Amino acid sequence: MSLPFKTLIKIERGNHLPMYVQIANELIKLIRGGKLTPGAFLPGTREMADLLAIHRKTIINAYEDLSVQGWIESLPRKGYRVVSDLPVIKPRSFQPKNNYPATSISPEELLHLPAFTRPGMVNDYQPGALIVDDGFPDINLTPYDFFLQQYRQQLNSGILYTLNFQKEEGGLLSLRTATSSFLNQTRGLNITHEQVAITRGAQMAIYLAAALLIKPGDRIIVSEPSYFMANQIFQQLGAVIHRVPVDEEGMDTNALEELLKTGTFKLIYVIPHHHHPTTVTMSTARRIQLLTLIKEYQLWAIEDDYDYDFHYRNSPILPLASADHDGRILYIGSYTKLLGPSFRIGYLVAGVQIIEQAIRYRRLMDIRGDFMMESALAALIDNGELSRHINRSKKIYAARLDKTTELLTSSNIPVSFHKPQGGMALWLRFDPQYPLANLLTNASANNLHLYGTAYFEGYNTNYNSLRFGFASLQEQQMEQAVSILAASLKKK
Known part of the structure; x- marks a missing residue:
């Protein structure tokens, strides 16, 4: 029995989005919502055009867009059908959803990082370098046209005048809200905008999280090897760093447990999904053990969720922050790795009181972010373009x-x-x-x-x-x- 597509597919002719994109978005909603199931055939292009009273070429463009994205496939002499292996990643959960109880924390002072050099670095490149x-990411794939369109709308609408008087130091409310929805849908979190602070990339988020938690002399734990710029932050804040080896299953949690028995530790910094630098993914068993140790030893944890969205072999395991952790995991991510190095927008997720302190601390170095970019990015998320x-x-x-x-x-x-x-x-x-x-x-x-x-x-x-x-x-x-x-x- 055919679905009532004429009723289900909403098209706004005055919308800035092309009609074929609107139709593709509506069909994706039907697939996500289970109304269009894997293997279900769509009406032919002529039939769908008649149902929606639009040009057939618009339907062809919508179907081709869905095919490129991997939602549907074309079968010779049969038509288009929903693929059986949908591009929607359904992550494998291993713990209940999280919550973030209120936690009192105070910020530390801003410190400086040393310069970094290495062999073979040059300032000027030869032609063809x-x-x-x-x-x-490949910046040739970045949807720059969408950002240009959003910037043009902002310039023409006079919204910049309004943005000049915004005092949203934790990021535009629209982006904090869009980010919380994006993370809830893709990472299995259970958060609102109040538990999100927007930052200029993940690096700022790491610094804010560390500065809020670490006092000089605190013993902290990182992997070996680990992200060296995070280690520099911890050192500058006066932390005493202890290292736990990494193998093909991620951080060795048995070695971690033995280390924890030797004394009191304040914090652990982990990159469980695509470890930096080794790229390995922490196994489910070790994640469960790590969560147990965090609770048992009352550790704070900074989870750097590196490259979560680009997982190729199978469904990704949900972040540690999606599990029950008593609010002790501060979760960090970045849109930079999705869009390109010039898009310096990241986020910090934590309990409300920690986020409030992080926003106050961020204000010392950066009163607010790039509201034009944040507004455009919020639109990119909300309309499904991201x-x-x-x-x-x-x-x-x-x-x-x-x-x-x-x-x-x-x-x-x-x-x-x-x-x-x-x-x-x-x-x-x-x-x-x-x-x-x-x-x-x-x-x-x-x-x-x-x-x-x-x-x-x-x-x-x-x-x-x-x-x-x-x-x-x-x-x-x-x-x-x-x-x-x-x-x-x-x-x-």
């Missing part, structure tokens, strides 16, 4: 991951790596007889700039390892990069 980054962008990008990045691993494997480069479940980078471990410092310098001389996080030696380990971003390079560029990489390897 190739840059392999730390794992950033979800469309994620679905499109995920297909492309998965193919680029496959191609990059294929190139590295067939090149006979003396390097080892595991193929990650998601993210936008590989963790390459080079044979010690090929020093990484030499490789970076040689590659730069050959017009290949390897700007992924590099680990040389430390803590009784010769890492000789590098993050190798694959998402931002097209196939031909990656072929060239791997070729130069192979030519740049020289023994001691």
Whole structure:
């Protein structure tokens, strides 16, 4: 029995969105809501055009858009049907949903970070230079047209005058609300805008969370290796850092438990989904053990949810923050990894009192964010364009991951790596007889700039390892990069 599409599909002819996009959005809602089930056929393009009283070309464009996003598929001589493996990720939960009880916390003073340099870094690039980054998105896929449209509307409507007098230091209410809805739908959180603070990227969110929790002399725990810029923050705040090793299942929670038995610790910093720098995903068993230890030892935890939306092999495990944790997990994420490095917008999720303190502390360094960008981003989320962008990008990045691993494997480069479940980078471990410092310098001389996080030696380990971003390079560029990489390897 056919659905009453004429009634179910709402089209606003005065809407700024093209009609085919509105139709595609309405059909996605029907699929998400279960009215259109996997395997169900849609009316033919002529029939649907007649039902909605619009041009057939509009329906064709809507169906093609849905097909590109992976919601429907075209069967020769049969028509369009909803795919059985929907692009909607249904994460696997391992704990009940969270809550964030009120917690009293006071901010600390702002501190400074030291400068950072490394072998092979240059300021001026030669024509045709190739840059392999730390794992950033391809800005060619970013929906810039949508942002330009939103900016133009803001400039023409006079809303900028209103925004000038906004005092929403924790971010525009529209973006805080859109972010809470986005996280509830995709991460299994159970939050409102009051538990969200908007920041200028995840880096600011890490700093705010750490500054609120750490006092000089506090003992904290990080993985080894770990995100080095977070470690610099902890050191500058006066923390005493203890390290727990990482293997193919993420942080070793048995080693963590043994460490916790040795004394009192204030905080643990974890990157469970796509660990930085190693890209490994923490197993479900270890996540459960980690949650148990957080409760048992009354630890604060900063969960850096790195690259959550780009998971390729299977459904991602929900964040630790989606579990019952008595409000002791501060959750951090970023839109930068979805849209590009120029979109410096992140978020911090925590209990209301912590968020209030974080906003006051942020005010010391940045009174408010970029309201024009925040307003445009809120619209991007609300109308479904961000979800469309994620679905499109995920297909492309998965193919680029496959191609990059294929190139590295067939090149006979003396390097080892595991193929990650998601993210936008590989963790390459080079044979010690090929020093990484030499490789970076040689590659730069050959017009290949390897700007992924590099680990040389430390803590009784010769890492000789590098993050190798694959998402931002097209196939031909990656072929060239791997070729130069192979030519740049020289023994001691």
